Amino acid sequence: MMATRNLITEPVWMRVSLTAVALTFLGVLVVLPVAAIFAEALSKGFGVYVASIIEPDAWAAIKLTLLVAVIAVPLNLVFGLVASWAIAKFEFRGKSFLITLIDLPFAVSPVISGLIYILLFGAHNFLGNWLIENDIQVVFAVPGIVLATIFVTFPFVARELIPLMQEQGTEEEEAAILLGANGFQTFWRVTLPNIKWALLYGVLLCNARAMGEFGAVSVVSGHIRGLTNTIPLHVEILYNEYNFAAAFSVASILTVLALVTLVLKTIIELRFSGFKTRRG
Amino acid sequence: MALALQKPFARTRYSVIPGFGITLGLTLFYLSLIVLIPLAGLVFKTAEMSLPELWRTISDNRVLHAFKISFGLSFAAAVINAVLGLVVAWVLVRYRFPFKKLVDALVDLPFAMPTAVSGIALAALYAPNGWIGQYLAPMGIKVAFTQLGILVALVFIGLPFVVRTTEPVLADLDREVEEAAASLGASRWQTFRRVIFPHLMPSLLTGFAMAFARAVGEYGSVIFIAGNMPYVSEIVPLVIIIKLEQYDYSGATAVALVMLIASFIMLFVINWLQKWSRSRREG
Numbered sequence: 006m007m008a009t010r011n012l013i014t015e016p017v018w019m020r021v022s023l024t025a026v027a028l029t030f031l032g033v034l035v036v037l038p039v040a041a042i043f044a045e046a047l048s049k050g051f052g053v054y055v056a057s058i059i060e061p062d063a064w065a066a067i068k069l070t071l072l073v074a075v076i077a078v079p080l081n082l083v084f085g086l087v088a089s090w091a092i093a094k095f096e097f098r099g100k101s102f103l104i105t106l107i108d109l110p111f112a113v114s115p116v117i118s119g120l121i122y123i124l125l126f127g128a129h130n131f132l133g134n135w136l137i138e139n140d141i142q143v144v145f146a147v148p149g150i151v152l153a154t155i156f157v158t159f160p161f162v163a164r165e166l167i168p169l170m171q172e173q174g175t176e177e178e179e180a181a182i183l184l185g186a187n188g189f190q191t192f193w194r195v196t197l198p199n200i201k202w203a204l205l206y207g208v209l210l211c212n213a214r215a216m217g218e219f220g221a222v223s224v225v226s227g228h229i230r231g232l233t234n235t236i237p238l239h240v241e242i243l244y245n246e247y248n249f250a251a252a253f254s255v256a257s258i259l260t261v262l263a264l265v266t267l268v269l270k271t272i273i274e275l276r277f278s279g280f281k282t283r284r285g
Numbered sequence: 286m287a288l289a290l291q292k293p294f295a296r297t298r299y300s301v302i303p304g305f306g307i308t309l310g311l312t313l314f315y316l317s318l319i320v321l322i323p324l325a326g327l328v329f330k331t332a333e334m335s336l337p338e339l340w341r342t343i344s345d346n347r348v349l350h351a352f353k354i355s356f357g358l359s360f361a362a363a364v365i366n367a368v369l370g371l372v373v374a375w376v377l378v379r380y381r382f383p384f385k386k387l388v389d390a391l392v393d394l395p396f397a398m399p400t401a402v403s404g405i406a407l408a409a410l411y412a413p414n415g416w417i418g419q420y421l422a423p424m425g426i427k428v429a430f431t432q433l434g435i436l437v438a439l440v441f442i443g444l445p446f447v448v449r450t451t452e453p454v455l456a457d458l459d460r461e462v463e464e465a466a467a468s469l470g471a472s473r474w475q476t477f478r479r480v481i482f483p484h485l486m487p488s489l490l491t492g493f494a495m496a497f498a499r500a501v502g503e504y505g506s507v508i509f510i511a512g513n514m515p516y517v518s519e520i521v522p523l524v525i526i527i528k529l530e531q532y533d534y535s536g537a538t539a540v541a542l543v544m545l546i547a548s549f550i551m552l553f554v555i556n557w558l559q560k561w562s563r564s565r566r567e568g
Contacts, residue, residue: 013460013463013464013467013476014379015473016473020380023372023375023376023380024376024380024382026369026372027369027372027373027375027376027377028376028388030369030372030373031373031388031391031392033417034440034441034444035391035392035394035395035441035444036391037410037416037417038403038406038407038410038441039394039398039406041406041409041410041415041416042402042405042406045409084311084312084315087308087311087312087315088308088312088316090304090308091304091305091308091309091312092312094300094302094304094305095296095298095300095302095305095309096296096297096298096300097294097295097296097297097305097309098293098294098295098297099293099294101556103294103312103313103316105552105553105556106316106320106321107316108552109320109324109552110320112498112502112548112549112551112552113324113502113545113548114501114502114503114504114521114522114525114541114544114548115400115502115503115504115505115522116502116504116522116525116526116541117327117502117522117525117541117544117545120327120525120529120537120538120541121323121324121326121327122323123529123534124323124326124327124330124534124538125322125323125326127534152319155319156319156320156323159319159320175300175302178302179300179301179302182301182302182303183301187303188302188303188304191302210396210397213397213399216399217398217399217400217401217402218399219399219400219401219504219505220400220504220505220522223504223505223526224526224529236399237399237400237401237402237505238401240401240402240405241401244405244509249409252405253405253406253409256399256401256402256405256406259398259399259402260398260402263394263397263398263399263402264394264397266397267390267391267393267394267397268390270390270393271386271387271389271390275386
């Protein structure tokens with residue numbers, strides 16, 4: 006017994022060195038940057054830290070970021086539920102092509118995600134001219150930022166739900182329908198309890214990305230301080246002004262958000278071992 | 286596929302579950318509105334350019350250098366991620382050590398962190414006076430504001446992909462096969478190379494392709510550490526932004542179209558690899 010165990014594992018020195026390589030790699034690559042953010046944020050003391058966050062321009066950026074997330078996340082949440090219902094509960098032609106299309110925003114560079122809205126609403130076509138005549142600003146204003154954020158966070162909820170719902174099949178829903186439940190009751194009482202943890206994780210990821218998106222938003226925002234600056238854009242401005250302590254202080258808000266997202270994910274996974282998140 | 290073209294999105298099996306028409310209809314509507322129409326706009330915009338004009342924009346020396354830097358460094362970063370990501374996945378699946386759950390959660394951090402925040406953090410770490418940079422500077426190694434800096438940022442953002450694609454395959458691997466190989470006299474290294482690695486290959490390639498695709502388009506975490514010198518450390522997404530800032534909309538669009546085509550190809554390669562990977566695991 007002991008002999009076979011030894012044969013299918015590596016010698017101790019090998020195990021120790023592989024573990025050391027993995028932990029060093031993660032430590033240098035992931036842990037140090039996070040530590041650096043908080044160290045730099047607090048480098049000029051706690052007073053400067055708080056002052057950088059409650060200063061009016063930073064505060065305006067925080068409010069805009071919250072506004073964008075409040076619009077983008079629910080829309081993509083509803084879309085994710087609707088799309089995964091159609092894809093997981095029915096058989097139809099072109100399904101895998103549809104899944105590929107839903108994945109598209111993941112494959113596109115964030116800069117291009119912003120560019121497409123500039124081309125669509127910028128003053129270079131009939132739509133752009135019509136918007137100018139009616140005094141509606143989309144690009145370089147809040148609507149453009151919201152649209153670009155929706156695009157970038159489009160697949161998050163759907164991608165968490167589709168594989169899980171496909172795995173769960175349709176038997177429970179069919180039973181509910183045959184017992185007389187209507188479609189909405191079936192979804193609310195049967196499907197939703199089965200997918201709630203994956204749904205929660207999808208929403209958390211979607212929200213973290215919506216609040217943290219930089220490339221796409223940077224293209225469509227006019228970088229107007231206090232007006233069209235989200236938190237990441239405000240961080241960029243502060244950094245480029247060599248105001249490092251303030252830049253890292255504001256950045257630490259988003260770092261905390263990312264850490265909370267991961268802690269919640271780990272708790273969900275630990276408590277509900279049936280639910281395993283998928284990445285891609 | 287021919288069938289799919291004849292009658293797209295037609296149901297192929299009857300079901301008592303309601304809501305097919307409305308949910309699929311809403312999905313296609315929202316997908317078209319947010320993703321397909323805006324992307325089609327980019328293609329139409331490029332169609333306004335004449336072919337020689339398009340070619341001149343893309344084959345411009347500065348643009349070509351950016352393509353070489355973006356694709357070359359993304360490839361290098363994906364290779365590093367494939368090797369070290371596999372080591373991380375192996376250690377997480379097979380060995381026991383304290384705080385393993387915490388370490389496992391850390392792998393997702395590059396995915397959850399806003400790119401601009403990672404960008405300034407990496408730039409601060411690797412600057413000549415930074416925590417890591419101060420030890421590298423005396424050795425003559427400059428990371429921040431060089432191509433090496435871009436590489437570090439791309440390895441950072443690509444980390445989760447290889448780990449997360451190979452982890453489940455490693456966990457599912459039947460240990461009896463390894464026992465069989467060992468009892469037939471294979472050394473541990475031979476077992477890994479001949480038995481385990483072929484099983485891992487599809488998922489490893491999937492993770493590699495995902496990390497590469499993500500790196501090619503990455504902007505936020507790179508620009509702060511890159512230095513952004515034309516011909517030396519300027520990535521393609523930045524070239525697009527610079528062209529936009531100069532109101533050269535058609536130039537920006539032309540470069541973006543090349544990137545977009547590359548992303549489409551990557552997406553189909555990844556889908557194909559995932560299918561292969563799945564059939565390997567089930568078969």
